[in-house]
Amino acid sequence: MSGTRTGESMLSRHLRILDVFGVDSAFLTLSQISRRSGLPVSTTHRLLDELERERLVERLPDRSYRLGLRLWELAARTPGALGLREIALPMMQGVQGAIRQHTQLGVRDGRDVVYLERLSHRDAVVSATVVGGRISLAASAIGHVLLSALPEEALADLFASGIPRYTKRTPQTLAEVVAAVTEVRARGHAIADGLVHPDARGIAVPVRGPEGEIVAGLGVVVPNDGRDPRPVVAVLRRAAVGIEESLRRAYVAPGHPHALAGARYRPLINSSTSSMEYFDERGRAGQDRG
Amino acid sequence: MSGTRTGESMLSRHLRILDVFGVDSAFLTLSQISRRSGLPVSTTHRLLDELERERLVERLPDRSYRLGLRLWELAARTPGALGLREIALPMMQGVQGAIRQHTQLGVRDGRDVVYLERLSHRDAVVSATVVGGRISLAASAIGHVLLSALPEEALADLFASGIPRYTKRTPQTLAEVVAAVTEVRARGHAIADGLVHPDARGIAVPVRGPEGEIVAGLGVVVPNDGRDPRPVVAVLRRAAVGIEESLRRAYVAPGHPHALAGARYRPLINSSTSSMEYFDERGRAGQDRG
DNA sequence: TGCGATGTTTCCACTCATCGGAAAAGATGG
DNA sequence: CCATCTTTTCCGATGAGTGGAAACATCGCA
Numbered sequence: 001m002s003g004t005r006t007g008e009s010m011l012s013r014h015l016r017i018l019d020v021f022g023v024d025s026a027f028l029t030l031s032q033i034s035r036r037s038g039l040p041v042s043t044t045h046r047l048l049d050e051l052e053r054e055r056l057v058e059r060l061p062d063r064s065y066r067l068g069l070r071l072w073e074l075a076a077r078t079p080g081a082l083g084l085r086e087i088a089l090p091m092m093q094g095v096q097g098a099i100r101q102h103t104q105l106g107v108r109d110g111r112d113v114v115y116l117e118r119l120s121h122r123d124a125v126v127s128a129t130v131v132g133g134r135i136s137l138a139a140s141a142i143g144h145v146l147l148s149a150l151p152e153e154a155l156a157d158l159f160a161s162g163i164p165r166y167t168k169r170t171p172q173t174l175a176e177v178v179a180a181v182t183e184v185r186a187r188g189h190a191i192a193d194g195l196v197h198p199d200a201r202g203i204a205v206p207v208r209g210p211e212g213e214i215v216a217g218l219g220v221v222v223p224n225d226g227r228d229p230r231p232v233v234a235v236l237r238r239a240a241v242g243i244e245e246s247l248r249r250a251y252v253a254p255g256h257p258h259a260l261a262g263a264r265y266r267p268l269i270n271s272s273t274s275s276m277e278y279f280d281e282r283g284r285a286g287q288d289r290g
Numbered sequence: 291m292s293g294t295r296t297g298e299s300m301l302s303r304h305l306r307i308l309d310v311f312g313v314d315s316a317f318l319t320l321s322q323i324s325r326r327s328g329l330p331v332s333t334t335h336r337l338l339d340e341l342e343r344e345r346l347v348e349r350l351p352d353r354s355y356r357l358g359l360r361l362w363e364l365a366a367r368t369p370g371a372l373g374l375r376e377i378a379l380p381m382m383q384g385v386q387g388a389i390r391q392h393t394q395l396g397v398r399d400g401r402d403v404v405y406l407e408r409l410s411h412r413d414a415v416v417s418a419t420v421v422g423g424r425i426s427l428a429a430s431a432i433g434h435v436l437l438s439a440l441p442e443e444a445l446a447d448l449f450a451s452g453i454p455r456y457t458k459r460t461p462q463t464l465a466e467v468v469a470a471v472t473e474v475r476a477r478g479h480a481i482a483d484g485l486v487h488p489d490a491r492g493i494a495v496p497v498r499g500p501e502g503e504i505v506a507g508l509g510v511v512v513p514n515d516g517r518d519p520r521p522v523v524a525v526l527r528r529a530a531v532g533i534e535e536s537l538r539r540a541y542v543a544p545g546h547p548h549a550l551a552g553a554r555y556r557p558l559i560n561s562s563t564s565s566m567e568y569f570d571e572r573g574r575a576g577q578d579r580g
Numbered sequence: 581t582g583c584g585a586t587g588t589t590t591c592c593a594c595t596c597a598t599c600g601g602a603a604a605a606g607a608t609g610g
Numbered sequence: 611c612c613a614t615c616t617t618t619t620c621c622g623a624t625g626a627g628t629g630g631a632a633a634c635a636t637c638g639c640a
Binding site for chain 1: 597598599600601602
């Protein structure tokens with residue numbers, strides 16, 4: 001009975017392993033990984049061996065594993081993530097200086113917001129998010145902003161399978177979401193009180209790409225007291241306009257609505273994969289059609 | 291002759307595909323990827339299909355591919371990268387406010403520096419680096435700082451196969467590197483003039499972990515004029531001390547010299563993989579030995 | 581509009597990379 | 611020293627993965 005294939009692809013197994021690492025479990029031993037991933041020990045061992053050779057995981061002197069720097073390098077080439085992040089960062093710093101609370105940048109992925117950047121403040125209110133973390137689109141101000149870009153039927157699709165409940169105020173029905181989104185469309189910004197934590201209020205505005213499409217949401221998390229949000233919205237709005245300007249400057253590939261910073265950086269030194277390798281291809285066929 | 295296996299592992303093929311994306315080529319079509327990776331078109335197509343299902347790549351409406359957000363999410367769980375970065379960011383902002391040039395944070399990976407964060411300034415001198423990019427340890431001030439943690443014979447090993455030349459001042463021999471590193475050890479900081487670009491000077495200091503080991507280098511890139519570097523060094527030194535303090539606070543797992551921020555963040559909402567799944571394991575065997 | 585060139589997708593018979601139980605080798609802790 | 615747990619090595623069986631080929635789609639040009 002040994003050596004029977006499982007019907008699962010290699011890729012998903014590798015990811016099963018990488019996925020068991022989390023912010024709260026960054027260091028794991030072989031047997032922990034095996035148990036958590038549900039893979040047999042010997043299989044886990046073999047796969048980890050190769051993942052380590054490829055530097056996707058690292059092994060520490062005490063034989064525990066952690067995620068490797070190669071993942072970071074790959075992520076750094078993700079346009080619309082690190083690229084957008086780098087463009088937005090200076091403006092976010094401005095926001096953070098003015099508001100002195102958590103400042104966040106998020107994009108949509110499926111039914112979630114993924115946070116690309118977060119600047120925190122020592123005595124800011126609690127914040128539920130981590131860079132790289134995700135949260136339901138329905139449950140955050142940035143999420144509502146991102147949702148406002150979508151047609152009504154897309155909303156219905158997204159939340160057909162329900163909405164995770166974080167607090168008693170997290171919207172649970174499509175109608176509630178639609179109401180919130182409609183308000184965002186009318187006002188041009190989102191204000192979400194206690195959706196993810198009772199004491200927190202999210203305020204967010206859209207960041208638009210060169211063609212007017214919403215590419216990200218920029219927001220802050222402030223205490224949920226009754227304070228007037230309008231000054232905050234003004235600060236966010238100004239920052240968003242600044243980011244949009246930088247985006248236009250960075251924008252170079254008219255064929256690609258989401259090109260963003262993709263072709264912007266021209267480092268003297270390349271990341272691990274040198275573009276030199278591709279000269280013959282370029283030389284032969286002229287320009288890449290990209 | 292069809293269907294013959296190649297003797298290459300799945301993982302390396304998948305990575306071959308992911309690796310053809312770069313900061314200067316963020317959007318690629320199937321055939322470009324096939325050519326660049328050296329894989330047959332049909333194979334490339336099949337692999338991309340699965341990579342897309344796993345959200346490691348995304349496909350745009352015009353059928354070109356780009357790296358997906360899942361990579362970003364995985365990278366966000368890399369301790370010592372995003373974790374360290376997040377801890378260091380506030381201090382880096384301080385440095386950048388004072389110096390008004392490029393401020394960079396880098397760690398060692400193999401024979402290279404990998405840059406975890408970079409804050410730029412509008413009218414700063416040219417900079418060769420990108421977040422996520424790498425450069426030879428021998429060719430940067432941060433690199434020299436990181437090298438100063440290693441014993442002499444490790445240096446010999448690292449540069450046995452030569453050093454890439456960026457400018458005429460890039461050190462080329464082991465002796466030159468050793469000289470630079472010795473100076474770093476004596477002074478406690480590194481100053482590198484024109485190693486990577488003739489008009490740029492790098493100034494860097496070490497960032498030490500709770501046990502005194504060097505975990506990162508913090509540096510700036512300033513114009514290569516004759517100006518007195520000591521005030522800059524003082525600013526960097528102060529920032530490094532601040533980062534080290536935050537590191538100590540974040541440091542929670544005594545068994546792990548490199549634990550860093552691994553266990554620090556306790557988000558209310560987890561990243562895609564919920565730790566809830568593992569309750570039975572924890573419940574059964576008590577504490578994870580981690 | 582038709583035609584050649586290029587890019588994309590589907591198909592499928594042939595294998596070798598992958599599988600995982602088992603057992604050995606190490607670690608840990610009474 | 612023994613009992614328990616983790617890590618590593620081994621190896622015969624097998625289906626996941628392979629890639630040439632052909633169909634299909636798209637584009638540019640005359």
